[in-house]
Amino acid sequence: MTALVIAEHDNATLKGSTLNTITAAAQCGGDVHVLVAGHNAGAAADAVAKIAGVAKVLLADAPQFADGLAENVAEQALALAGSYSHILAPATAYGKNIAPRVAAKLDVAQISEITKVDAPDTFERPIYAGNAIATVQSADAVKVITVRTTGFDAAAEGGSAAVENVTAVADSGKSSFVSRELAKSDRPELTAAKIIVSGGRGMGSGDNFKLLEPLADKLGAAMGASRAAVDAGFVPNDWQVGQTGKIVAPQLYIAIGISGAIQHLAGMKDSKTIVAINKDPEAPIFSVADYGIVGDLFEVVPQLTAELG
Amino acid sequence: MKILVPVKRVVDFNVKVRVKSDGSGVDIANVKMSMNPFDEIAVEEAMRLKEAGKATEVVAVSCGVAQCQETLRTAMAIGADRATLVETDVELQPLAVAKLLKAVADKEQPQLIILGKQAIDDDCNQTGQMLAALLGWPQATFASKVVLEDGKATVTREVDGGLETIALTLPAIVTTDLRLNEPRYVTLPNIMKAKKKPLDTVKPADLGIDVAPRLKTLKVTEPPKRSAGIKVPDVATLVAKLKNEAKVI
Numbered sequence: 001m002t003a004l005v006i007a008e009h010d011n012a013t014l015k016g017s018t019l020n021t022i023t024a025a026a027q028c029g030g031d032v033h034v035l036v037a038g039h040n041a042g043a044a045a046d047a048v049a050k051i052a053g054v055a056k057v058l059l060a061d062a063p064q065f066a067d068g069l070a071e072n073v074a075e076q077a078l079a080l081a082g083s084y085s086h087i088l089a090p091a092t093a094y095g096k097n098i099a100p101r102v103a104a105k106l107d108v109a110q111i112s113e114i115t116k117v118d119a120p121d122t123f124e125r126p127i128y129a130g131n132a133i134a135t136v137q138s139a140d141a142v143k144v145i146t147v148r149t150t151g152f153d154a155a156a157e158g159g160s161a162a163v164e165n166v167t168a169v170a171d172s173g174k175s176s177f178v179s180r181e182l183a184k185s186d187r188p189e190l191t192a193a194k195i196i197v198s199g200g201r202g203m204g205s206g207d208n209f210k211l212l213e214p215l216a217d218k219l220g221a222a223m224g225a226s227r228a229a230v231d232a233g234f235v236p237n238d239w240q241v242g243q244t245g246k247i248v249a250p251q252l253y254i255a256i257g258i259s260g261a262i263q264h265l266a267g268m269k270d271s272k273t274i275v276a277i278n279k280d281p282e283a284p285i286f287s288v289a290d291y292g293i294v295g296d297l298f299e300v301v302p303q304l305t306a307e308l309g
Numbered sequence: 310m311k312i313l314v315p316v317k318r319v320v321d322f323n324v325k326v327r328v329k330s331d332g333s334g335v336d337i338a339n340v341k342m343s344m345n346p347f348d349e350i351a352v353e354e355a356m357r358l359k360e361a362g363k364a365t366e367v368v369a370v371s372c373g374v375a376q377c378q379e380t381l382r383t384a385m386a387i388g389a390d391r392a393t394l395v396e397t398d399v400e401l402q403p404l405a406v407a408k409l410l411k412a413v414a415d416k417e418q419p420q421l422i423i424l425g426k427q428a429i430d431d432d433c434n435q436t437g438q439m440l441a442a443l444l445g446w447p448q449a450t451f452a453s454k455v456v457l458e459d460g461k462a463t464v465t466r467e468v469d470g471g472l473e474t475i476a477l478t479l480p481a482i483v484t485t486d487l488r489l490n491e492p493r494y495v496t497l498p499n500i501m502k503a504k505k506k507p508l509d510t511v512k513p514a515d516l517g518i519d520v521a522p523r524l525k526t527l528k529v530t531e532p533p534k535r536s537a538g539i540k541v542p543d544v545a546t547l548v549a550k551l552k553n554e555a556k557v558i
Contacts, residue, residue, distance in 0.1 A: 069475070070438065071447055093468040097450050100403070100438035109404050109523035112433045122527065127431055128326045132335050135527045146434075174447035174478045178463065182471035189470065195557070219558065230487065237453065237467045237488050244347075244427060244487065246469075252557040262325055269535055273555040275547065281540075290538035291550055303544040308558070 001030030001120065002055075003086035006077055006102075008094040009036060009044035011066065016192045017090035019154035022051055024147040026155070027117040028086045031055040034161075037076045037168075039066035045163045052158035062168035067177035068094060074101035075169045081106060084142060085120070091146035091247075092191075099146050108140035113247075115151030129243040130266035149191060150249035150270055183236065190239070193222035195252045198241055198268070201228035202257020202278065202297060209235055211298065212256065215305045224248065226264045242267035257297045260285030277301065310457075311366045312355040313419035314389060315410050315440075316348040318373055318380040319430040332528040344380045347425025349387070350485040353492040354455060355423050356388040363457045366390050368417055372401055372409045378508060385503035386495045392508045397520060399513075403431075405520035407439035412516035414444060419480065421462065426451050426484040437484035447477040451486040 003025040008015040018034070025032045032053055036045040037060040045059040058080060064072045077098070081087060087102055089095030091113045103110035115133070116124035122137045123145065190196065197216040199209055209223070216223050224246070225239040241248055243266040253271035258264060260276070260283055268274070269288050276289035277300050286292045293300055320326055321341040329336050344352075355367045369384035369392040371377040381392035395409045414422060427434040441448035449455075449464035453472065456463045462477045467486045513520045541547045551558045 067473075070450070074442065093451060093466075096434050097438065097448075100435040101442035101448075103435070104404060104407055104439035104442040107404075109402060110433070110435050110439075111524065112431075112435060126532065127529075128320070128335060129429065129432070130532055131326055132328045132529050133532050134529050136524045137527055138524055140523055172447065174481075175449075176476045178474040178476050180468075180471065180473045191469070227487070236471075237486065238470055240487075243429065243432065252551065252555070263322070273551070273557045274535075274538075275551070286540070287537045288535045290555065291547055292538065292540040293544065293547060294540060300544060304547065307544045307548045 001085040002083065003028045003030055003032050003088060004077070004080065004084040005032060005034045006073065006087070006089040006095065006098060007034050007036045007044065007048055008090050008092060009038060009041060011038040011041040012043050014044050014047040016154060017092045017095070017149045018048070019051065020149035020152040021088050021090045021147045022053060022155040023152040024114065024117060025086065025088045026053045029120045030085060033058060035060065035077060035080060037065040037073045039063050049161040049163050050157050050159055051155050053155055054159050054161045057161050057163040058166045059163050060166050060168045064171035065168065069175050069177060070097040070101055071172035071175050072169065074098050075172065077102050078105050079169050080166065081142065086143045086145060088145045088147055091148050095146050099144055103144035106142050106144065108142050108144055109138055110144045110146065111136060111138060112146050113148040114145055115148050129263050130269070131262060148247055150247055183238065187216060188220070188222045190222045190224055190241070190246050191248055193250050195219045195221035196224045196248060196250045197221045197254045197256065198224035198226065198258060199229055199256050200226040200258030201232060203229060203234060206234040211301055215301055218305060218308045226258045226261070255285050255289070256301060258285055259283045260288065310364045310421065311368060311417060311419040312358060312364045313414060313417055313422045314351050314355045314367060314369050314384065315422065315424045315436070316352065316369055316371050316380050316384050317345040317425070317428045318342050318371065318377045319345045319428055322346055322429055328529055328531050332530060334526065334529050342376070344383050345425050345428045347427060347485050349492045350489050351423040351425055352384045352387045352389060353490050354485060357490065358457060368393065368419070370395070370410065370413050372397070372406050374398055381508055382503050383495065385506045386500045387493065391506055394508065394510045395513060395516065396510050397513050399520050400522050401520055402522050402524060403433050403435035403439055404523060405518070406436050407443055408518045409513060409516060409520065410440050411443045412518055421479065421481060421483065423483045423485065426486055437482050441482040446480050446482055448482040448484070449475055449477055450484040452483050453486050453488045455483055455489070
């Protein structure tokens with residue numbers, strides 16, 4: 001029994017989501033191999049080789065993998081799939097794009113966003129925006145899985161696996177990369193941040209989000225938002241925390257002007273400590289917050305920033 | 310050019326579902342059902358492409374129980390020209406739905422299939438990608454912009470950390486994200502008109518597809534409850550608590 005992890009990386013560095021996925025793969029009970037499909041991705045492969053618990057790194061290095069196109073990466077995983085009992089990818093935009101293609105071609109079910117491995121064939125996963133947890137069992141020969149990163153610790157360094165080059169599959173020719181526009185920010189990435197400052201519809205406008213910046217700066221925090229704030233056009237979609245956005249579990253989550261719709265709670269309720277600032281004392285966010293302040297955010301946030309010195 | 314739009318009937322997004330006391334699932338008896346919100350965005354996008362002269366026909370398809378007809382009527386009230394229901398009482402999992410949709414696509418021969426990135430009930434986020442793989446088509450998931458030109462689709466996607474644009478040969482699959490568009494309100498005259506539009510029904514057996522579930526749900530439980538904390542009177546108290554009690558700053 002061996003598990004194959006499809007690594008998420010940008011050729012130069014490994015994404016943190018891969019480390020959580022490796023932990024989940026190890027819990028499936030066998031050896032862990034990791035596929036790095038990229039272009040000039042030797043550095044990413046070397047980074048994987050140093051992770052404890054990884055027995056082998058498979059490097060498929062070719063131009064058609066440079067931008068992580070789902071058609072090509074899935075085909076590469078399928079070319080290697082024969083010898084594996086489990087194939088896992090992180091439940092991120094990258095992994096969700098690829099894994100279902102692999103599952104469909106293998107004619108097996110995919111188990112999405114697992115938060116726990118109960119047995120090599122039995123997994124727990126949230127459904128209905130996290131309002132219920134389903135325990136599901138797969139009878140398929142290969143288990144194709146996406147891993148909710150907040151459910152598993154990041155695997156640590158301490159390994160020295162061999163990196164083996166594998167033959168790259170041909171380019172599908174059906175999709176091509178055009179451009180990428182990544183937000184440039186000195187702040188930590190939302191899903192990796194220890195502290196998140198998040199704003200909702202109560203912020204009133206996109207401009208008002210500037211009020212949160214000094215607070216986020218002082219805390220070294222990432223900035224997030226509720227779907228309502230994204231819907232209203234205040235901030236970009238990749239800030240969205242919730243059922244259909246990002247799932248986060250930082251040490252500290254500060255929800256500002258967020259009422260706490262179930263879809264938002266689904267994305268942040270596993271945070272260690274939650275602070276809510278809202279003028280409505282009945283807002284549902286207070287039912288999950290460890291500490292709440294009832295008040296006008298436009299007064300409370302500057303006070304909080306000042307108090308932090 | 311024909312566009313196929315698969316739509317799913319789900320528990321309305323405003324309903325907070327309850328886990329059944331015997332742990333066999335969630336209680337969806339007598340709760341409001343609606344079209345999956347991301348599929349509504351898919352129908353709207355197909356209509357905008359048709360209205361812009363890029364497409365000639367929009368066909369909605371749904372898989373599931375007889376009541377999915379209501380969902381298809383909603384799709385036709387938004388503007389879809391006709392609809393197909395693949396009717397079954399069997400619990401459908403994404404792989405089975407993808408196989409049924411492939412069979413429908415083989416028959417309809419669309420150039421583009423647009424569907425929601427995820428259904429808000431099982432939160433799987435699989436069907437579009439599986440369908441693309443089964444058809445051997447390229448895919449653009451989590452779309453926030455779709456441009457059809459020169460026989461290809463150029464799609465901007467919502468990815469972690471920003472946006473990515475890719476180009477696909479047609480036929481292709483697009484799955485919708487939140488910001489792609491804002492679906493129109495359905496008007497009463499259009500609801501009336503939708504009642505007269507053609508809706509045909511087939512069974513999975515007619516399409517030669519085995520839809521038996523692959524995953525067995527052993528139990529469904531409530532998530533661990535997070536209890537409410539305390540309200541603090543001022544910012545100074547909050548900072549003191551975060552430093553000394555929670556020890557997170």
